[in-house]
Amino acid sequence: MNKIEPSWDFYRTFLTVLQEGSLSAAARELGLTQPTIGRHIDALEDIIGFQLFIRSPQGLIPTEAATELRPHAEQLAANAAALLRTATGLGGGVRGTVRISASEVIGIEVLPPMLAALNDRYPDLVIELSLSDAVEDLMRQEADIAVRMVAPEQDALITRRIGGIPLGLHAHRRYLDKHGFPEKLEDLLHHRTIGFDRESAFVRAIRKRVPLIELMRPSFRADSNLAQLAAIRAGFGIGVCQVALARRDPDIVRLFETEFELPLETFVVMHENLKTTPRCRASFDVLVEGLLAYIGKSGTFGGTIE
Amino acid sequence: MNKIEPSWDFYRTFLTVLQEGSLSAAARELGLTQPTIGRHIDALEDIIGFQLFIRSPQGLIPTEAATELRPHAEQLAANAAALLRTATGLGGGVRGTVRISASEVIGIEVLPPMLAALNDRYPDLVIELSLSDAVEDLMRQEADIAVRMVAPEQDALITRRIGGIPLGLHAHRRYLDKHGFPEKLEDLLHHRTIGFDRESAFVRAIRKRVPLIELMRPSFRADSNLAQLAAIRAGFGIGVCQVALARRDPDIVRLFETEFELPLETFVVMHENLKTTPRCRASFDVLVEGLLAYIGKSGTFGGTIE
DNA sequence: TATCTGATATACAAAAATAGATGAACAAAA
DNA sequence: TTTTGTTCATCTATTTTTGTATATCAGATA
Numbered sequence A, B: 001m002n003k004i005e006p007s008w009d010f011y012r013t014f015l016t017v018l019q020e021g022s023l024s025a026a027a028r029e030l031g032l033t034q035p036t037i038g039r040h041i042d043a044l045e046d047i048i049g050f051q052l053f054i055r056s057p058q059g060l061i062p063t064e065a066a067t068e069l070r071p072h073a074e075q076l077a078a079n080a081a082a083l084l085r086t087a088t089g090l091g092g093g094v095r096g097t098v099r100i101s102a103s104e105v106i107g108i109e110v111l112p113p114m115l116a117a118l119n120d121r122y123p124d125l126v127i128e129l130s131l132s133d134a135v136e137d138l139m140r141q142e143a144d145i146a147v148r149m150v151a152p153e154q155d156a157l158i159t160r161r162i163g164g165i166p167l168g169l170h171a172h173r174r175y176l177d178k179h180g181f182p183e184k185l186e187d188l189l190h191h192r193t194i195g196f197d198r199e200s201a202f203v204r205a206i207r208k209r210v211p212l213i214e215l216m217r218p219s220f221r222a223d224s225n226l227a228q229l230a231a232i233r234a235g236f237g238i239g240v241c242q243v244a245l246a247r248r249d250p251d252i253v254r255l256f257e258t259e260f261e262l263p264l265e266t267f268v269v270m271h272e273n274l275k276t277t278p279r280c281r282a283s284f285d286v287l288v289e290g291l292l293a294y295i296g297k298s299g300t301f302g303g304t305i306e
Numbered sequence C: 001t002a003t004c005t006g007a008t009a010t011a012c013a014a015a016a017a018t019a020g021a022t023g024a025a026c027a028a029a030a
Numbered sequence D: 001t002t003t004t005g006t007t008c009a010t011c012t013a014t015t016t017t018t019g020t021a022t023a024t025c026a027g028a029t030a
Helices: A008-020 A023-030 A034-048 A064-088 A104-121 A173-179 A185-190 A201-209 A225-233 A243-247 A278-295 B008-020 B023-030 B034-048 B064-088 B104-121 B173-179 B185-190 B201-209 B225-233 B243-247 B278-295
Strands: A053-056 A059-062 A096-102 A125-131 A145-148 A157-172 A239-242 A252-255 A262-271 B053-056 B059-062 B096-102 B125-131 B145-148 B157-172 B239-242 B252-255 B262-271
Touching: A008 A023, A008 A034, A008 A064, A008 B008, A008 B064, A023 A034, A023 A059, A034 B064, A059 A064, A064 A096, A064 B008, A064 B034, A064 B064, A096 A104, A096 A278, A104 A125, A104 A145, A104 A225, A104 A239, A104 A243, A104 A278, A125 A278, A145 A278, A157 A173, A157 A225, A157 A243, A157 A278, A173 A252, A225 A239, A239 A243, A243 A252, A262 A278, B008 B023, B008 B034, B008 B064, B023 B034, B023 B059, B059 B064, B064 B096, B096 B104, B096 B278, B104 B125, B104 B145, B104 B225, B104 B239, B104 B243, B104 B278, B125 B278, B145 B278, B157 B173, B157 B225, B157 B243, B157 B278, B173 B252, B225 B239, B239 B243, B243 B252, B262 B278
Parallel strands: A096 A125, A096 A145, B096 B125, B096 B145
Antiparallel strands: A053 A059, A145 A262, A157 A239, A157 A252, A157 A262, B053 B059, B145 B262, B157 B239, B157 B252, B157 B262
């Protein structure tokens, strides 16, 4: 009981310094001045009794102590942001800020029209989109709603299964004109293909389904599905992407339609506590509706681009 | 972007006002003055645009808005405390504060000698004991380690199964002398018994094992296992408690030893992130060791009281 | 080498937050 | 009814925090 609890604001400046790398940058970020930030860090170091940063003319280098405290500070920031989001939604009706997390491809290629419709229906709603695949987001309150490709296991989360988004092998017509049309799956070995950079759970799943992939040596590697999609569109080579997205461009050709189709399981997930929050509830419902239409035959948001 | 983010300290005073029920009490709690607390609340209300409390000469009554924000503020406080605990543990070796959550009976009757041994072994360790059955504690960082009677499901938690703590029917000799010794299980219906106040998962589990319980009309009802144990010790009647605890008092008699024995599954649980933290790791190990000894035949901490 | 741009540290003035004192309103007890 | 002990609100003096300006240092560039 000898040491007083630090101001919670110190945690915020501490985190900002970690993120920005210098007192000056953190000051700019927070709308304060460099001496103030410096004093905050000094005070925090005094209270916890450990040096948090090594000062240098190039900036501040975090010590081991700072690294250990960092996750806590991040958590704190996420919670403060979540509180503020809840505050914006007060007062009844669908209003305020809702933060949605989705993978890059979903967030950029699939969600926008749904989000536009969501905002049309609820003009007081502000939508934040966070492109990330981390499932932990929801537990850490870094997002209100997530579109995920794996079923979450925590039972504090309510999950709506959408179904499988079909993935297929595709190439741009320009590429095929130049390099020829693969007749058999084996021909892929002699084509320029687009694949993943690092091994991931998803990649292993594909491998199990299609052993041939194992043998392929992609000429273009990227972990970003979005980058892979862009490569297909640019006529770089043959790659895997969502059938519905490929169909939007008449010059993209689907290959081996019968031999290769992979369903990408999709879920909309929300923390149970937010179930009754209007802004989250409404967004959740619109996302489910929109995604169902997207994978279904008919669909308000489906298929071709206007 | 028009509204500035509130000072995180405002959240702390907000929560304290919620907890204490008045500006003055919150001021005393935080070591500030009542006008300051009032200004914090005013400022917070201005920023979020909603009234948080209805002021009255009896104190502050939280509005619906305040109630909605409360869980977030509590979460924030838990995280700030967790950060501070981590800070106390910095610097290598087993030191700092570890917060352990356990049920009342375990925390009061079983753990103390283990915690004493823990502190003997690591004198720089400060131990906080939180008596609670809420499993969520660990996810919310309200505790570092928990002793639980149900296996947690989240896979972010590392769980060590201890085994079943045997429960049995017991009564004090004083009671039996006065009211007679029940010969058959059915005789229990004509005895003063000690039971639960409300239905709970644990109660339902017992019911399933011993249907007779269904018929019993306890003369003493309490949800607190500790109160039930105290009632047994006081000779109030016949109740269920841990065999090992009953054995400590030679005047407490076990009834229907062969007919009634219920194992109470026990687990020591910790968040995965804390696995490598010395203060948590060491405490976890000592708890596991101690509880294993407690339920086992041999045991450093087991059986009788000195 | 001189200079420019980034960084942190320090001294002092300005601004803001806080404490302290007082008043009014209400409830409970004498 | 009066007294006592709460509460919150308001005003002012004081303390604390912050901002400004400046010095200093390290590295990149001409």
